[in-house]
Amino acid sequence: MKTLILAEKPSVGRNIGDALKCKIRKDGYLEGEDYIITWAFGHLLTLYDCKDYDKVMEKWDMNNFPYIPKEFKYKVKTVSGYNSKADTGAKKQLNIIKALVERNDVEKIITATDYDREGELISTIIYKYIKVNKPIYRILINEWTEDEIKRGLNNLKTDKDMENLQYAGVSRQWLDWVIGINFTTVSTLKYARGKGNVLNIGRVVMPTLKMVYDREKEIEKFKSERYFELYVTFKSPNGKYKGKFFHEKLEKFPKKESVEKLKEEIEGKEGIVLSVTEELKKEVPPVLFNMTNLQGYMTSKHKGWTADKALKVAQSLYEKKLITYPRTSSTALEESLKDKAKKVLDVHKKGLDCEEDIKFSTSKRIFNNDKVESHSAIIPTYIIPKALNLDEVKLYEAIKERFLVQFMEAAEFNITEVITKIQGANFPRLFKTKGKVMVKEGYLKLSSEKKKKDEILIPLEKDMVVKNISSKIEEKSTKPPAHHTEKTLLKAMETCGKNRTSKDEDDKEEEATLEVLKGYSIGTAATRAEIIKKLKDAKYIKSQGKSLLITEKGNKIIEIFPIKELLDTDYTGRMEKALYDIEKGEMDKDVFLNYIFKFTRGGVEKIKRDRFVTIGVSETQKF
Known part of the structure; x- marks a missing residue:
């Protein structure tokens, strides 16, 4: 008797076939002494379109919505751009999988699609569509090397073990279909004008767009303010060095007149080194990539x-x-x-x-x-x-x-801070000088990250007498927040905007944030790139260099769209968290989906009642 293994793609199927010595190549599968390896092409099946349930739905009509089918059904995926034409390659491969499942010498099936929500969904709906009634198992592995495949085959899970992951995958698909179909159709009919001007409304598209919108508004509202800094060049017995004036925690001052008075007060005066502190700081390697x-x-x-x-x-x-x-x-x-x-x-x-x-x-x-x-x-x-x-x-x-x-020592830096004092007319004036010298290269020996140049300080000692040989006032301006880039938007999606990533990201802080917000995000690691691409394809955002900018169309849809929950990162994060909880067996999928259906019905009625606003000139839209 033989075991049938279902991979997600032909390339993965070939990797498994190589590992298990399945050398007989057939149309759509590989066969060996003990195993048969076949594959999908990602999704072979897709949910019905509205018109598949009811021909009345062929024509977009506001009166037909909200639309939520009593039973969700699947069909062979369609050719891109032709919603009624089945993909012949997908249909052929489904028939091959069905024939292999039904072979008398096949006693069980092993799922080897990607071990995640989407991979489990791909296999689950295939098995239900072709009505598999043989035992199903799941291989849990993280790579397709021969060693890992053989290890995985010795540690199989049952199909029952995978139920919660299957529920989460199906719930995600039905959720996105219901929200996408209903809100996209009704919003397009209500607001859009112009041939082909479809308004793409989705659970993850909208809050992601809102984050870009909010950043643009921050930039628009930002008012640059001037400030002034005072720098002094000191001469010591060992050479020259620079210091920056500070008062308590302030180093930037809004009034030039006060800084000019201070400059005059200390011009040419002697000072004294008040303190010299040294601290050895370690810099660990950045965490592994997700x-x-x-x-x-x-x-x-x-x-x-x-x-x-x-x-x-x-x-x-x-x-x-x-x-x-x-x-x-x-x-x-x-x-x-x-x-x-x-x-x-x-x-x-x-x-x-x-x-x-x-x-x-x-x-x-x-x-x-x-x-x-x-x-x-x-x-x-x-x-x-x-x-x-x-x-x-x-x-x-x-x-x-x-x-x-990860397996190299931390880099080490000697951080020196010098405080120099010049006695003013009434108060001591303090100046800060910093130096940073690498004392151990550690992981930076291998890292391609730019190594910062040492900021070398001349030898200075406490109580050393120095002299102010020149003073300079520098005028600067506060800068607006930076436009989102793909990097910053991805991070904001990962944490629902709960932390704003700085250029020098602190790994410990990032890990702590992700731990607290586990499951609470916009999209998943597998889908966030696709969401950004959808925003570009919908003409809601555009790239300018590395920056992501919102378009007029993107601006308008955010400003007029009345279902504010779909713009709220917290609301979307809670939906994603609910899917995570379904996956962990901590939430009932039917309770969750019934809530989503109720939310969709209410939202559609709200759009219907909304004031008439035009985005763009309209012709009848068809599925």
Whole structure:
């Protein structure tokens, strides 16, 4: 008897076939002595369109909405641009899978689609559509190497074990269909004018657009204010150095007159070194990549890269068995992966100039079950790449470097702070000087991050007498918030805008934020790049360099759309959290979906009653 394995894509099917010695190639599957490997092409099935349930729905008519089917049905996916024409390739492959399932020598089926909400959905609806009545199991693995496939086959889960993940996948799909179909159709009929001017309204599209909108409004409302800083050049027995005036915690002053008076007061005077403090600070390597961090890194470091491109290149490397599962939100590894990680580390550090500095460690910062959700962070596999294109090389090297530096020592810097005092007419005037010198290169030996130049201070001692040999007032202006980039928008989506990422991101703070907000986000690691692409395709936002700017159309839809809950990041975050809870078995899917259906019905009626506003000139729209 044989076991049938269903992969998500042909490339993954071939990887499994190679590992299990399935060498007989057939149309749509591979066969070996014990296993048959077949595959989907991602989604082979799609939900019915409205008109599939009722021909009356062919014509867009406000009176037909809200529309929520009593039973959700599936059909073979359609050819892009032809909603009624079934994809012949998908139909053929479904028939192949069905025939293999029904073979008398096939006793059980193993699901090997991606182990996440979407991967489980793909297999679940296939099995229901073709009416599988044989035992189904699930392989849980993080990469498609031979070792991992064989390990996974010895640790199978039952289909019953996967029920909650299946419920979450189906709930997500029905949720997005109901909200998308109803609000997109009714909003387009109500507000849109112009041929083909469809208003794309969705659960994740709208709050993401709102974050771009809010940032634009912050920038528009921002009023630049002048401020002044006073710098003094001191001469000491050991040379010159500069100091910046401060008072309590203030270093920037709004009135030039007061700073000019201060400058006159201290001109040419002697001062004294009040204190010299030194502190050794350690800088640990940045955490392992999850998909959001990887996309942010690539889009900020490489010109022309988008989040969508980073995801596609990562997927290509994954299917080539070179990296672990990329659509992860975790920045740590499961503790069970210690032996595997050591093997990978030994392979990749070999021959490097800093090989001796890379030493395996079981640090909680790297291996921590509490920080792993479904899939571990992205790391390379033990397989050495042979032929990669330039984009694949860039992304692979980033992942490999980030993995290797985890096992190197922290960089160390000697931070020196000098406070110099000049006695003014009535008060002592204080000036701050900082220096930063690297004393141990640590992980920066390998890191491609820019190494900042040392800020070397001349030797200074407490009570040393110095002289003010020149003073300078610098006029500066406050700057508006920066436009969102793909990197900052991805991070805001990951945390529903709960933290604003700074340029020098603090890993500990970021990890703490993600832990508190676990499950509470806009979209998932697998879908955020697609959401940004949808916003561009809908002409709601556009790229200008690395900045994302809102368009007039995007502005208007945010300002007129009456269902404010769909613009609220907290509301969307709670929907995503509910899906997360369904996945964990902590929420009933029917309770959740009934709430969504009620919300949709109320929202559609509200749009119908809304005032008439035009976005754009209208012709009858058809599905």
